[in-house]
Amino acid sequence: MTTPKLKLHGVAKHFGHKKVLDGIDLEIGRGESVVVIGGSGTGKSVMLKCVLGLIHPDRGKILVDGENVVGLRGSAKEEYLAKFGMLFQGSALFDSLRVWENVAFGLIQGRGMKRKAAREIALEKLGRVGLKADVGELYPSELSGGMQKRVALARAIATEPEIIFFDEPTTGLDPIMADVINDLIVECVKELGASTLTITHDMASARKIADRLAMIYKGHIIWCGHKDQIDNSGNPYVDQFIHGRAEGPITMDVLKP
């Protein structure tokens, strides 16, 4: 049996009295695309941040290429982070840098590439997300929300990392651009052989990108399977979620007048 690229084992995290993650188990194989779905506020973003060492999990193991990475520091941490690309849900672009410098940041700072060469690559990646070279000279605050998201996407893939996390890559984009982004993610997996973990609420996008899907609910992965199985998962939570029904086992705590 081959070691998975990324494996989460019993990862738990709480904030104050609130248990957000309560023993997450998830595996992503080499060159595999996994999509995680789940309600708002169920800890999907927290899970990604635990893997990236931005949040320290209370317990559990996170294995990258079979090696535990929880609690790594210093240069060992930088080394393992170099394998990752991350698209933040809120884009998190550096507002003091131009768009192309944002995209080239990982190449220049992380890989020590020359500015000129890095710029070429940055403009090429911007082209892949449908942004022209003149956009590269602007500052992030001069872009629309959807454009910022695409710049962030270009930044996440610029260093051609081995593992890429996409936190809601298509929210805020029009349906056509969303599909272009879906194709781009599929390409990343196919061409670069990257392993990707995508979080999305967009079921059309999930079906297109995913090899496997997992659903998170109340701090656990309650269902995980191949994308063809999702329509007859036999799991009432999954059924409710993918059909977007208000009635079902998942109750939203909203007050009705």
Next chain:
Amino acid sequence: MNNPLALVGRATLSFLGLAGRLTLFAGMSLQHVVRPPFYFGLIGRQMLSIGYFSLPVVGMTALFTGMVLALQIYIGSSRFNAESAVATIVVIGITRELGPVLSGLMVAGRVSAAMAAELGTMRVTEQIDALTTLSTNPFKYLMAPRLIAATLTMPILVFIADIIGVMGGYLVGTAKLGFNYGSYLKSTVDYLEPMDVISGLVKAAVFGFLLALMGCYHGYHSKGGAQGVGAATTNAVVSASVLILAANYLITELFFTS
């Protein structure tokens, strides 16, 4: 529960906790200050924004302080016929104390606040997290250039403030108090010792480090949204000012006894 001892204990513990975190933070930052690679471009940009753009406010402060100092010392010294001491006391007062301390406080208001606001915004918009995921250490990329730039720039600023402050005293001394141009300058220079200026510049470097450290610390640890950044900014300025005044006493005593 509201036992006064418990209150004192809790306050002491939280103070010790803060001191510990601060020391750790300073240690982490210093480690990256001395270890290559150095980002000269970033350091230069910070030096420009800390130094060059603080010149007007620091210059004004020094000018008026020098002027008022000449007036007050004249009043004091004339009570025992020692008016000739005005020039000497002005220059010593400026170089040893008022130049570094007032410049430090003014720059703290400008620079610590700006650093805390900038880093705080980067924190709450996850830019610092993004930096980490792009294999760049925030201490290396954000803190170190700011600390280096502030520590290098403050002595230069204070040296300029010294000159402007002495000039302020000179203007008032000659134009209003009737001192002779040449003799005012002569007594300014004659009794001035190198240590007066040097101690002031050492203070300036320490203040520069402290005010940048406070800006970075509070910005880096800010939480929440706009409100958290606002609080971080206020805390940065207040703590930088208090630390500058406390450090001023310590350094003065060090130079005083040796």
